[in-house]
Amino acid sequence: MYRFAHLSDCHLGAQKQAMLQELEGKAFRMAIDDALDNDIDFMIIAGDLFHSNLPNMKTVKMATRELRRVRDEGIPVYVNYGSHDYSPSHTSMIDILESAGLIENVVRPVPGRKLGLEFTEDETTGARITGLSGRSRNLEKDYYMMLDREALEVEEGFKIFVFHSAITQFKTEEIADAESIDLNLFPRGFDYYAGGHVHKRSTHNEDGYGCMVFPGALFGSYARDLEDTARGEMRGYYLVDFNETLRGLEFREIMPAGFEYIEVDVDGITAREAMRKIESCIAEHDVRGRVVMLRIRGGLSSGKTSEIDSGVIRRILRDRGALTVNINRHGIRPPEIEKVRVSETEIPRIEEKILREKLAGLGVKNMKLKSASGLKMASEVLKRIRNEKREGETREDYEQRIIEDALEVLGLEIEGGDGA
Ligand SMILES: [Mn+2]
Structure with a gap:
């Protein structure tokens, strides 16, 4: 029996705030520790390893150190580009790490009348891996349209298709408007489809296709991701067991810190009352040592939205031991101005x-x-x-x-x- 780890959307370098930056790196380190402890034969990172194609040096240093640990164990790391770390000129950090022998890009196009793809064969397990990268604004769709699917489908062996796109048929209402690739554009008959791009975890079994898996963002790049985490979305990666066929799939939870979601409805009350309500809501939550995602929403009856003072709220949460605080106040509306009727x-x-x-x-x-x-x-x-x-x-x-x-x-x- 063989085993590999499937991660995606690590978005290293996405967090700007010091504590979140630390947690983002910690999540990556924890995932690698856990994968190594579980005796993996190889690792797949299905895009957006970095948040940008040229991340800052501090991020690069951390990532290089971690990937080096994997390579020192003789474990290959297979990647594609995500929409964030894609580079049309092959000069992204992904390419640099590949040149250094730390990772291997498995997207190997063979130009022709149709787009062919070469397989990368994993030495230890014989697994055959290929796939496509993601690009911003769904530009990868052209590749899928041109793809020589039949040529990929007739290949033998345990086959893995690595990709970085949402799939139209699996979209949830939440991402209904997001760009996606139709399932029918994917080659059929692979044993495993290692997905990335979608920041929420999901697995799918469709007739004619093997298991299609999105591990979701490892830590999260946008505040929205962190809010989802605080509302119960589990973060982590998949361990996949196989021999000639897929044998098992296990989600490994990776949580570098506790998260707490607090929502306060200030609809129909004054700004001053809102501050009091926020304070009492906070008191009902145990925020010690946690990343607090606070959302305030509703239309004030009077007062100014600026009277809901983020600085004061932050201080209260810090005093109660919160690790770090994110306040979403986009949903606060000022009191409605009385409409003057003019004859x-x-x-x-x-x-x-x-x-x-x-x-x-x-x-x-x-x-x-x-x-x-x-x-x-x-x-x-x-x-x-x-x-x-x-x-x-x-x-x-x-x-x-x-x-x-x-x-x-x-x-x-x-x-x-x-x-x-
Ligand atoms: Mn992403």
């Missing part, structure tokens, strides 16, 4: 009032503009530019007419001649 007859009076105010504040010395004659002039310009387009009048003629009308009121002329 048709009031409009000229309101216009006059506004014009008078504006004229008073006008920074010009010309009294003709500021006095009653200025008010009359402004009202007249407003009246002229309110004229609608006549039937049959072209847009160009209409614009010309409005400009000329307005200039006439202002006592100005369009500069003549054909100067530049």
